[in-house]
Amino acid sequence: MYLNCHTYYSLRYGAFSEIELLQLAQENHVSQLVLTDINNTSAGLNFVRKAPQYNVKPVLGIDFRNGINPCFIGIAKNNEGYQELNTFLSEHLHGKREIPKLAPSFKEAYVVYPFEVVLRNNQQEFKENEFIGISVNDLKRLPFSRLGQLKDKLVVQQPVTFRNKRDYNAHRLLRAIDNNVLLSKLPQTEQTNEEEKMFPIQNLAGVFSEYTSILENTDKLLRSCHIHFDFSEGRKPQNLKTYLSSEKEDIELLEKLCQEGLQYRYPNGGDGVEERIEKELKLIKEKEFTSYFLINWDIVTEARKRGFFYVGRGSGANSIVAYLLRITDVDPIDLDLYFERFINLYRTSPPDFDIDFSWKDRGAMTTYIFERFKHVALLGTYVTFKEKGVIRELGKVFGLPKEEIDMLCSGRYDLAKLDSMAALVIKYGRLIKGMPNYLSIHAGGILISERPLTYFSATHLPPKGYATTQYDMVIAEDVGLYKFDILGQRGLAKIKETLEILKYNQPEKAANVDIHKIDDFKKDPKINELIKTAQCMGCFYVESPAMRMLLKKLEVDNYLGLVAASSIIRPGVAKSGMMREYILRHRNPGRTEKEAHPIMLEIMPDTYGVMVYQEDVIKVAHIFADLDLGEADVLRRGMSGKFRSREEFQKVKDKFIENCRKKGFLEVLIFEIWNQVASFAGYAFAKGHSASYAVESYQTLFLRAYFPLEYMVAVLNNGGGFYRSEFYIHEARMLGATIHAPCINKSFGTNCIYGKNIYLGFMYLRDIEERVTERIIKERSLNGAFGSLEDFLDRVTISVEQLSILIRINAFRFTQTNKHELLWKAHLMVSKNVQMEHPKLFVPKHKKFNIPELHTTDLEMAFTQLELLGFCLCSPFSLLENFPNNYNGQRDFIKHLNKHIDIYGYMVTVKNTNTYNGKRMNFATMVDQYGEVFDAVLFPPVAAKYIFRGRGVYRLYGKVVSEFGFLSIEVIKMQKQNYIPDPRYTDMRTAKKRLPEREKQKTNDGVV
Template sequence: MYLNCHSYYSLRFGTFSEIELLELAKENCVDSLALTDINNTSACLNFIRKAKEYNIKPIVGIDFRNNHQQLYVGLAQNNKGYKELNDFLSYHLHNKIAFPETAPLFQNAFVIYPFKQIIETLKKTLNTNEFIGVTIKDIPKLRLSKTLLLENKLVILQPVTFRSKKDFNTHRLLRAIDNNILLSRLPEDQQACFSEQMIHKDQITKEFQEFDFIIRNTKKIGSQCTIDFDFSKNKPSLNQKTYTGDIQKDNELLQKLCTEGLPYRYKNPGKKVKDRLKKELDLITKMNFVSYFLLNWRIISYAQEQGYYYVGRGSGANSIVAYLLKITDVDPIELDLYFERFINSHRTSPPDFDIDFSWRDRQDITRFIFSEFNNVALLGAYVTFHYKGAVRELGKVFGLPKFEIDKLSGGDYDYNSLDHIHKLVITYSQLLQGIPNYISIHASGILISEQPLHNYAATDLPPKGFPTVQFDMIIAEDLGLYKFDILGQRGLAKIKEAINIIQYNQPEKANFDIHDIEKFKKDPNINALIRDAKCLACFYVESPAMRMLLSKLKTDNYLGLVAASSIIRPGVAKSGMMREYILREHDKNRRNNSHPIMLDLMKDTYGIMVYQEDVIKVAHLFAKLTLDEADVLRRGMSGKFRSRKEFKEVQQKFIQNCRNEGYEEQLIFEIWDQVASFAGYAFPKGHSASYAVESYQSLFLKAYFPLEYLVATLNNGGGFYRPEVYLHEAKLLGAIIHTPCINVSHYEHILKNNHIYLGLNILRNLDHKTAELILSERQIHGDYVSLNDFIDRVPISIEQISILIKIDAFAFTQKNKHELLWEAHFKLHSISSNYDQPLLFKEKRTEYRLPEFASSKLEDAFEQIESFGFPICGYYEILTTKPVNQNRANDLKAYLNKKIDIYGYLIAMKNTSTSNGKRMAFGTFLDQFGDVFDTVLFPPVQEKYKLRHKGIYRMYGKVVEEFGFLSIEIIKIVKQDYIQDPRYA
């Protein structure tokens, strides 16, 4: 009876989920209804999946609208009709064109025109599949309308958008947000009618009782619509089924590639290697995963052809087949990787492959995938309203001034003292939380399916230019579509660019193999960097937390780094297992605290769950779950899946099985808490090993080519820290830093011997177009010889040339920057500011006699702060009061368990909470000599001093040590003032 229902995937219009729609239908004894979101199909698949649980027949369709003015509702008669509707919607979304006033002739879909439109605008004869929809409020007009004569064409089209007045209010707020206007100015035609609510099945029948033919027509349409997808546990994959077009040829190709890869990876492969390979190939073939491996192989083989660096990780990195195909560089034999984490006979989904490419290369890889394979789309994701964002949006809708919105979003208020409007903002921002705001793109997921993806949903075409399905990863997996993860990261780009710089700067030393990981693992210089936590700029190991962990563990080898890469993950730390791991690393007797089964399962990590596959081991071998159940448990530890019925059932079975095994209750729940606290965050061991390989590559470059590597780091977006920290490190290593120069600098930073010239891209207000003109003109006609020469050759405004002069980009002229600024103003004064071509003939320039000007290094420092965010000389040079002591990070050992007064420039901080919810912070500082030290501010100190912003602080605190890692427990901390800007003094 309800053929026009909206969920909150009618974006910024609907107010509740597709599940709540089903619950509403059940409450009103409705046994069949249609989900028809506005220009969207995001909820359709989950609506179909869940409808069976409510004994409701699902019908799906689309409410087609232009600027939220309803044109017609399309209902899929069957799966073919669903695709037709998706094709039609996608075509208009991709091309960003309005829908026509009349629908095309669908072969397997019904079209229902609203009664209002029929009587006002529509002039056509209805096709067999087309009907007129009547709402309850249309009944009075229907009695007087000629359309009443079209008995067989009239159906009930009562929209459902709200459940209550609160939903209606939420809807109006969403519409105001969407239109970016005040709520009081929201037009009537941009909002739904309050009557768009579901009423009881008997009541709606009563409303239309004088038109029994309308009720019959409506039921008939409902009975003719049947759609279904296989959501069963053992459904076949919907991914592309073959790579070559023939399953047997696929099997032969995979066997051939493994045979060819064997001698490259293993010079003398033993029985263990061959047995593992046979076991994997047999199971991959049996499970029909061959094409999945071959598709990944084709992607990385293209990357190899193009010279792109990549890292293959995920559970697939546990596979020897992936190792032989060069999808990963992780040897599963060396690391004793758990086979069942990669694949098992119970598993229906293929293993995960996360393939990282340089952020510079990722776009081309994505383009290749779309051109190489059929039926490809990016995976969708939903950006939902969060509390702070909702407060800001609602504050604007209610017309609040910015400072009041800031106070509300920051939580800086007493609710009881708020006025009515402010309370409404708070109340409705809480209601908006979790509602989808817009469809986005999954961070990395790409679908390659056997059938057209419009079989399952419509697609959008976001700015990236690749079709994107209107559903997310969870629904894709439910359906049997498994994503290919193609990620972009800057670490690989840093490695690649560093090698290019080395080849240019030191070609005689560029004959190393960056993929010779075995050699790097044994290199004492690299391992010393890990042991001493001197890993600044190196992939995954440079953060303060990782530096602390490495210092405490005294890790100096590859396997130790593999473990550390997973131990640092949030879940392990949260469960207390990170600290326990460190304790057991240093105290062998403590390792016996583990249950014997746990110790036997995880010998290498002293009985502590560190890797994702440890969850499977514990669930399968400790709690006696099947491998299939264990994998449900692993997947269910994060995201939407945790609330799924399947996960709840497995959780209960885990606990019951442990009781059946006779374990004590305390042990059962201790183990369960460990599993539950970190499994969703932990890495598979192969994943950690892949990260450790990349860490070793970056550590090799840092150890032997530090300046090249640091410049590459800066040119690829830096890393954990701000750019100034990497330049500071370069200075400590002997580099001389130069501000941008119009004759030497490129767009990015460059290294010449030990001189680093900052690139034009660092200048915040310099137009990209201006920078390109400067560089292209220099490349064609050579260096600029003077300011006059530059002005003659480059069309530039006084504002843009001033930026360059102030930052000393014309230092080669040996003229004072103030003198150059005067000259530039004089010489550009007579030229139109919008001229866009260099002069054909050089004008004769008047030379002016100017007084002598003076500038200071302090002026330069403030100019640099204004131009690119920091002074090259460092902030200590511009303190109002110079440090009164010379205490430094290297002195901390001598102050152990004593108080120290020390200065530090804040380079990183982390806010966190204690177990009782109080705020505390960790701060990392550079002392006045350039060395790093760490601090902790416990809740009373953080509450009093509120460490927040970068700057130089003088601090007083107690030096403490834990496992050799020194830090300062702050007692008092005061931010130091800088001198007044001499340019304006």
């Protein structure tokens, strides 16, 4: 009887989930109801999936509204009707058009106009499939309305939005958030009636007992509706069934491509290759995954035609067919990749293929996919209300001052001492936390379907301009829609740009570079030495402090070691304590036999009996716990996200433990192994995935080893990486580059290199307008370098404010004129009211001005750079108020091992983390006075006492310790050092006098 039910996917309106709606229906003995979220279908598929568990017949519809003003309700008779409704909503969402007052002529869907809407619109005529909805409140007015005569057109429309008063309060708060107003200022028109509740079905029938025709009409409507989506374990994929016109043609093409790939990948043959191909092809055909492979092949083939770099990874990288089709560059025979991780008879979903493109090329490939295939959409996701975010929003709604909101967000308060308003913020913050806030886009998922995507949900159009589903990855997989992951990363752009830079900076060497000679790179001692010594800044996936630390501890100096390290670094392995155990077994061979369980060692001999890769979860579940491969895959999938809480996962977990008990394993061992599985499976990589990452890492390491300066320029031009741009500039300097501030005659928008001279791009000047940069570069390329400030002003239209920025950064230093003098000239020569859009028609005569002699110090320049670039190009140690009183650096750690050291360090990055008991500690990466990197640890007692206060130089006192050969400082005391007062705002003569002392000190200290 309930034709109009809302969940919290009626965004910033509804107050509970689709599961809670079904629970509510069960409590009220409601056996059939219609889910009609407002202009949204996110909950539809999961509602249908879960309804049988609550003995509810699910029906789907949409509550069409403009804002919260009702227009009409669409109710699907069947799946085709649901598609009609989705298509209609999608068109309006894409075009941002208002919903019309009157519904279109749906063929397979009913329309219900709310009683109030019909009266307001004075609607007179109704189509066969159109009805008038009467709520409990409307019954009072029905006898006095002309609509009472239309007995065949009246149905029960008791909206369901709340369960109780608390839901209603949450609704009002959500509406205030949506309208960005104080709760006390929320208009009544922006909230709904508190009586939109579900009543027990017998009570509802009793209320309408005098209008039996209304009950009969409603029952007849509901009985005529039937929605079905296949959520069974044996469901068929809903992806595009055939790449060509038939499955037979697809299979023939796949076999042909495998034979062609065999000649390319294995020109000399190989042991086990033919058998592996045959085995894979048989399963691919049986599982009907042929088109899935061919679509991925199509995508990467197009990428190669366009000259785009890409990396294929994911569990699909374990497949020899993917290797032959050049979807991946990982040889599963060479790496002995676990076949069953890629595919097995029990697996319903196709293997994962994550295809990475350069962030610059990804958009073009996405457009290609949308144009190449018929039914395509990006995969959606939901951005939920997070704890701090919802407290901040509710704080504004309740009118709390910013200071109080900040205090609540910090979590440092006593709940018992809060006033009533602050207490309400916390109370309702907990209620709203986790609710969907707005729809967004999955990181890289694209759906290519056999049917139109509107068969499954409506689509919306985010700013990227591609149709996007209103449901997420988990629900998509439930219904048999498996995503293609098309991702963007900057690492590939760095490789591509380095090769382009080489063509102009070292053309004689560029011709001999083949970035795809991976086998040669793996054997290159120079590259492997970089890995072993962790000299990897700027290199894909291996540059972070944690990875640098791990590489040193493992003494990694080969490809397979890097493959393992790429997965060991993932959060779960460390959390389970197995990262440390892996290192111990790696460094002490005898420990493996002593500590590893024989079965675990037999399953994973290459990793010392330690679970490192995602497929290790499957192996352990299958061999150690006797789960079948399908159950093992449920276990692997269930380790992350929403799936973990599902009953399917819980059943497999119970069976894992039960089977181990049957095999006679001790309880301690069973739960130790289970805890290892549970702690990291959702975070680990498949071995083929790690191997793909390692290939790209070797490519970047090759470029860093042999063309370090060109590579660092490419890194900077593509957004850096783990660290701030400042440190890649520092690294380039350490590698032999001379760094220059932006220059009118040398610089471009991005950074450029001439020999060993790197000129920073105009992109670092925060307040320079892009059109000014474009104008300068265009004029210079057409008519040559600028000869003077006057020449520049004759040729480039620019405002005095923009010109001042360029002069202050010393971009006109080629004129050999002091920048203060140039600033005087600029203000005298350029009108403040200059119209930038209009070029000069006639070159004006320039007056000569008598300007007094002016001076600029290096210290003044450094502070100007700090202001305009965000960093200075000199050593930050030269800016200290008090000179360092020692010259200790990272090079002195070995002689201070297990002793205390006093050292100065410029902060690179700090990781704040919590111990198991919730206490804060810090891991810091610093640069010493010689430009070398070192690491420091602040354990909880020290971290509680000393706090990192932003960028700058810190004086650290602590103990040098070694863990597996990796040296770091355990900090005991720490103090941030002051910079000198900004000389631009202090006595210039004093600053000038101090400079020679600083330059002398810098020379004596050997400071970079």
